[in-house]
Amino acid sequence: MGESALGVVLAGGLATRMGGIDKGLLSLGHRTILDEVLNRLSSQVDVMIINVNGDPARFSNYMLPCVPDSMSGHLGPLAGVLAGLEYARENGFEWIASVAADTPFFPKDFVCRARAAANEYNAPVVLASSFDFERSKWMRHPTFGVWHVSLEQNLRDALTEGIRKIVMWTDAVGGADVRFEHEQGALDPFFNVNTPDELVIAQEGAHL
Template sequence: MIHREKPLGVILAGGQSRRMGGQDKFLLPLGTAPMIGHIIERVRPQVRRLYLNVNRSVPEIRALGLPLLKDGEGSGQGPLAGLEAALRLAWREGDHVVATFACDVPFLPKNYIRRLLEEMHRRQTRLALPSSGDRLHPVCGLWHRDLLTDLQAYRAAGGRKMLDWVARHDFSRVVFSGTPDPFLNVNTRTDLDQAARWIKPC
């Protein structure tokens, strides 16, 4: 049975941002706040406690005021490493479900968790993922902590692709729509300029 209480939340920001020249893209200004400020403002009310999965600590990151969660062994290997760290954290803190958020999606829906939890509960799956524009967004999702063992086995065997691992499991898919796309992904300066046209003051 999937629990309905607010889950643990983790923003996955452990990547290397190659298309942004290696900068911490989530710290780039978007309107009157860094991009991650808009994400925090949207998701913090939806979770029990919010962590930032990042593999370094600089003053700008510490100033966000979020507890930091490192990948651990094998850091810098993409979102699966961050998800593994998040599932380990869920076991340590006694949470059954953990919610993850990409660090570059500033328009996340404010009903994101509620809708995914409802579908996860209805279908009795161990994970739920959002989609928009016919595209699945696997870095954002709800994950039952029991997935940890299989994720560890997949990574130990050399697996690195999020969608390939997700395909090993039955999952709930929840469709979101809107303008702008609630899962608009900011990967480049062009994307950042596009997001700036839609952003509201944080």
């Protein structure tokens, strides 16, 4: 498949601030957060999988492969990325594009622009970033990235050594970032749902 991309939806988190509920399955009205995530991702990649731990039956309505972490111990989103890289290698993909299952409004050109940045900077991984007006600086969104399959063994070794912070590892392997602008006062395109209050904001945003 050469340069084709595998979309990996990271849904393996524990969602402790939402009572352990799968955030992607929360309702935005007529659709779930995950419905919106998959709708946005489907046009940007060739194939999609869901990285999820526990019983995959709760995602059976989506009729997509559910791939658990290959390393035990709830090691965080990097373990989900590793599972995606393994699946990609086994199925002939050169790149994966990771997105978070709780982030329903990410840009529809995310993968295209991130892949372009990877080519421009000759980077094996590119993370998305947006401007935080409260902090007056660009902030990276570590679960949103494109990752080359050649990173698989390096990432496995890093997880074995105890590395959990995504940006620490991506910086070490020569990662880059791509900036997505939005107007001050507008909802950040990488806004994600972590609390009940943020779910209300997402529900309001879904109807704009």
